Amino acid sequence: MNCQRFENIVSELARGQMMAAEQRGEALAHSDACEHCAARLRDEEMLTRGLQSLAAQMDHLAAPDQLEAQLLEAFRTHPGAAATRHFRSRYWLAAVAAVLLIAMSLVALRWRSNPVDVPRQAVVVPSSPKTPEEKPLREEPRRDVEYQAANDTPRQRITKPPRHRQVRSSENTQTASLGGNEIATDFIPLRYMNAANLQDGGQIVRVELPRSTLANFGLPVNMDRYNEKVKADVLYGVDGLAHAIRFVQ
Amino acid sequence: MDKTFQQTGTFLDECANTNDRMNLQGDLNDTELLRSMLAGSEDALAALYRRRQAGIYRFALQMSGSKTIAEDVTQEVFLFLMREGHLFDPARGSVGAFLLGVARNHVLRRLRVEQQLAPLGDDVDDDLPALQAGADICPLDDLTRAETIESVRRAVLSLPSKYREVVVLCELQDISYGETAEILGCAIGTVRSRLHRARALLLAKLRPAAAVEEQDSATVKSARCFA
Numbered sequence: 001m002n003c004q005r006f007e008n009i010v011s012e013l014a015r016g017q018m019m020a021a022e023q024r025g026e027a028l029a030h031s032d033a034c035e036h037c038a039a040r041l042r043d044e045e046m047l048t049r050g051l052q053s054l055a056a057q058m059d060h061l062a063a064p065d066q067l068e069a070q071l072l073e074a075f076r077t078h079p080g081a082a083a084t085r086h087f088r089s090r091y092w093l094a095a096v097a098a099v100l101l102i103a104m105s106l107v108a109l110r111w112r113s114n115p116v117d118v119p120r121q122a123v124v125v126p127s128s129p130k131t132p133e134e135k136p137l138r139e140e141p142r143r144d145v146e147y148q149a150a151n152d153t154p155r156q157r158i159t160k161p162p163r164h165r166q167v168r169s170s171e172n173t174q175t176a177s178l179g180g181n182e183i184a185t186d187f188i189p190l191r192y193m194n195a196a197n198l199q200d201g202g203q204i205v206r207v208e209l210p211r212s213t214l215a216n217f218g219l220p221v222n223m224d225r226y227n228e229k230v231k232a233d234v235l236y237g238v239d240g241l242a243h244a245i246r247f248v249q
Numbered sequence: 250m251d252k253t254f255q256q257t258g259t260f261l262d263e264c265a266n267t268n269d270r271m272n273l274q275g276d277l278n279d280t281e282l283l284r285s286m287l288a289g290s291e292d293a294l295a296a297l298y299r300r301r302q303a304g305i306y307r308f309a310l311q312m313s314g315s316k317t318i319a320e321d322v323t324q325e326v327f328l329f330l331m332r333e334g335h336l337f338d339p340a341r342g343s344v345g346a347f348l349l350g351v352a353r354n355h356v357l358r359r360l361r362v363e364q365q366l367a368p369l370g371d372d373v374d375d376d377l378p379a380l381q382a383g384a385d386i387c388p389l390d391d392l393t394r395a396e397t398i399e400s401v402r403r404a405v406l407s408l409p410s411k412y413r414e415v416v417v418l419c420e421l422q423d424i425s426y427g428e429t430a431e432i433l434g435c436a437i438g439t440v441r442s443r444l445h446r447a448r449a450l451l452l453a454k455l456r457p458a459a460a461v462e463e464q465d466s467a468t469v470k471s472a473r474c475f476a
Contacts, residue, residue, distance in 0.1 A: 011448050015420075043452050048420075050401035050455070055421040057398055061310060062303040063323045068295065071327050075294050078331070 001026040006037045014044030187235055187244035188217055202243070203236045214247065279344035280337075287334050298327055301345060304422065305352045311417045312356045314406045318363070322355045329355075342431040349418070350432045357410060404454040412447035419444050 006027055012019055013027050031038045208229040214221045235244040277285065277293070279300070285293035305326050310319035329351050337347050405416055418429045419440070430437045 011445050043456070044448065047401075047448060047452055047455065050397055051405075051416070051420040053394060053398045054401050054405070055423065058307055058311065058421070061307055063306040063320060067320060067324055068298055068302070071298060071324065071331075072291060072295060074328065075291055075331055 001030040003030075003034060003037055006030050006034070007040070010037070010040055010044050014041060014048045016048075182248050184233065184248045185219070185246045187233075187246045189244050190242050201238055204233045205236060206248070207232050207234055217245075217247075219247065280339050283330070283334055283337060283344055286331070294327075294331070297330075297344075301348055302327070304345065305348055308349055308352055308417060308422060309356050311405065311421050312353075312410075312413060313360060313363075314402075315363075318356065318359050322352055322359065325355045326352045343428070346428050346431045349422075349424075350434070353414060353432060360410065400455060401451075404451050407454065408447055408450055412443055412450060415440055415443045416447045416451070 009019065009023065009027055013024065031041045209232050211221055211226055211228050211230045213232070214230060231248040233246045233248060234242050235246075237243045277296070279297065282293045282297040282300075286297060302323055306319050306323045309322035310316060313319060313322075326348055330348065337344060341347075405413060405421075408416065414433065415429060418424045418432060419426065424432070426437045426440050429440045433440065
């Protein structure tokens with residue numbers, strides 16, 4: 001054993017900590033031979049005795065008796081810890097439920113406000129009285145149609161091109177019947193539509209149109225599916241003319 | 250007369266029930282007492298308090314040197330146990346270590362506040378109980394021993410808190426290295442090295458006093474020889 005190794009274990013030696021008997025014997029033998037290490041061991045033993053005396057002096061100390069009475073009174077006054085824990089768990093459950101509710105509401109609002117592929121309601125603007133400056137309707141084939149988004153977005157005035165292509169193929173025409181999973185826009189008038197013309201009856205024919213037709217009616221078009229076709233229901237009057245169209249998704 | 254006998258019998262029954270309850274609580278270990286307390290048992294709280302309050306009080310007193318802080322900390326620890334006792338995890342240590350860990354946090358918080366107001370040394374209570382001397386110890390030895398203990402106490406209080414807590418736990422509370430590591434939330438090796446360093450600091454603080462003490466002791470011995 002050298003002085004360095006003795007220094008490492010001198011505290012344990014003075015405190016009487018458990019150590020290997022061989023190591024203890026070597027340390028004591030070294031302290032007998034080395035005056036410096038012997039003094040070091042004496043200091044450590046003196047410190048240990050001082051600390052033990054301090055511990056013994058304070059060993060009988062305890063908290064005052066009234067503290068127990070106060071704590072027991074507090075335990076009686078306030079709800080028990082278990083009840084507190086249940087209350088806290090209920091509180092956390094309510095908080096989690098509230099957060100989930102808010103999150104679901106936000107998702108629902110966001111989903112409803114998403115303009116992509118959401119059908120728009122078309123509202124026919126009543127024809128305003130003609131003014132002298134206004135050209136005749138036949139000369140001005142564009143017709144003002146005001147579209148109102150389903151989510152009450154500000155109204156925007158969109159002009160319709162003079163004509164749009166319609167595919168009237170007998171193979172793909174069928175009577176329109178909206179299934180439970182189909183979404184359709186309102187009927188968009190294709191020409192000046194008199195309600196009296198529809199009173200005599202009519203026929204709805206399901207057709208497929210190029211998706212670009214949606215743009216003609218001011219509806220949003222997903223450019224990724226620009227070349228695909230879109231289903232539409234065309235309303236024919238008894239006069240055999242197409243009066244209105246609606247798009248089906 | 251019958252009524253008096255009846256009342257006396259009822260009183261004795263209540264006493265017997267109370268004693269039974271107390272004995273029952275005494276048989277339970279700390280974890281079971283804590284569980285009972287959380288279920289609403291006041292007796293379990295009382296039993297746990299009586300079993301653990303002294304150690305917590307002494308720890309806080311030895312760490313702070315102030316009876317006021319020690320009482321406040323003891324109260325805070327058990328109030329915390331009543332509120333947050335379900336946080337105790339038996340897999341991470343004993344209830345005693347858990348309580349001392351809570352006490353340590355409260356003491357350090359109080360000391361930080363106190364240090365902002367006044368130096369720690371000024372707050373040390375000087376009304377700690379005097380040494381209980383045995384009949385075979387002469388007054389001079391008693392005085393010397395009391396002075397030594399007082400100097401040791403002051404030296405411990407002057408240590409930095411991270412060294413003071415290991416001295417208090419390992420030396421004064423006689424808690425093992427492993428349990429001290431649980432209380433402090435560190436490795437056993439850290440406890441060991443901090444204790445080694447703390448003892449070196451204590452010796453450095455006590456060495457002048459020890460030298461004076463040895464000199465006085467030599468003087469007394471020589472006086473006795475001449476006498």
